Amino acid sequence: PHTFHGNRRQALEATAKMSAIIDHLGQLSAIAQKLNIPITTAQKLRKSDNQIVYLMADLGEFNSGRSDEVVGLLKIGMKDLYLFDELGQSRKVDNAPCILDFYVHDKRQRSGLGNKLFQTMLSEEKWEPVKCSVDRPSEKLLGFLKKHYGLERVIPQANHFVLYDGFFEQDKANEQPNVMTRSRRMLMANRYL
Ligand code: ACO
Numbered sequence: 693p694h695t696f697h698g699n700r701r702q703a704l705e706a707t708a709k710m711s712a713i714i715d716h717l718g719q720l721s722a723i724a725q726k727l728n729i730p731i732t733t734a735q736k737l738r739k740s741d742n743q744i745v746y747l748m749a750d751l752g753e754f755n756s757g758r759s760d761e762v763v764g765l766l767k768i769g770m771k772d773l774y775l776f777d778e779l780g781q782s783r784k785v786d787n788a789p790c791i792l793d794f795y796v797h798d799k800r801q802r803s804g805l806g807n808k809l810f811q812t813m814l815s816e817e818k819w820e821p822v823k824c825s826v827d828r829p830s831e832k833l834l835g836f837l838k839k840h841y842g843l844e845r846v847i848p849q850a851n852h853f854v855l856y857d858g859f860f861e862q863d864k865a866n867e868q869p870n871v872m873t874r875s876r877r878m879l880m881a882n883r884y885l
Contacts (some may be wrong), residue, residue, distance in 0.1 A: 717765040721795030731793040732767050743769035748809045764809045767793040777860045791826045822858035
């Protein structure tokens with residue numbers, strides 16, 4: 693994390709710990725989505741540009757030494773995509789903001805944690821929900837976006853991304869809809885319970 697301060701040994705220890713956490717949550721997310729291979733691993737993250745993983749930790753659990761103290765993961769990124777707009781015209785969108793992987797621990801779902809994690813990401817990135825493209829959303833994520841952000845009307849695509857009405861509308865204050873403010877970071881969204 694960009695907030696980390698420490699010597700080389702501590703940095704290596706922290707890297708190993710963070711990698712284990714990311715791999716574990718990535719694996720749980722894959723199981724929840726019935727995927728054969730996790731979308732998120734520490735190794736994939738290391739190799740990719742323009743991707744960020746947000747982790748949500750319950751510090752109460754953390755201090756008690758339990759292993760499931762990290763309760764959520766949200767991976768986002770920027771991708772160059774060929775997309776259809778509302779009129780069905782093909783458009784190339786550079787650096788489209790994407791929701792790539794999202795998981796809240798099975799026992800903690802439906803208690804508002806996912807929304808807190810998502811809100812943290814939106815406010816950090818200064819992204820609007822309607823300007824996010826979503827990579828192969830699950831039924832749970834479709835329900836989540838409808839419930840919290842009123843996102844329902846999709847713009848049909850030929851690929852596996854889901855886009856909502858309003859994606860192509862120009863932001864008056866800013867020509868570019870969503871801009872990732874830093875190139876690659878990991879942030880801990882702590883203690884949202
Ligand atoms: N069945 C149907 N809808 C659900 C379910 C469920 N089991 N769980 C969450 N939702 C939706 C509903 O709209 C729900 O509102 P409701 O309880 O009033 O019906 C809403 O999400 C709850 O919002 P939060 O509590 O803020 O969200 P939560 O902490 O549950 O996190 C998340 C949402 C991340 C989608 C979580 O349910 C999860 O991890 N699901 C399993 C993995 C998954 O499907 N991830 C998305 C994959 S696609 C991708 O990442 C691009």
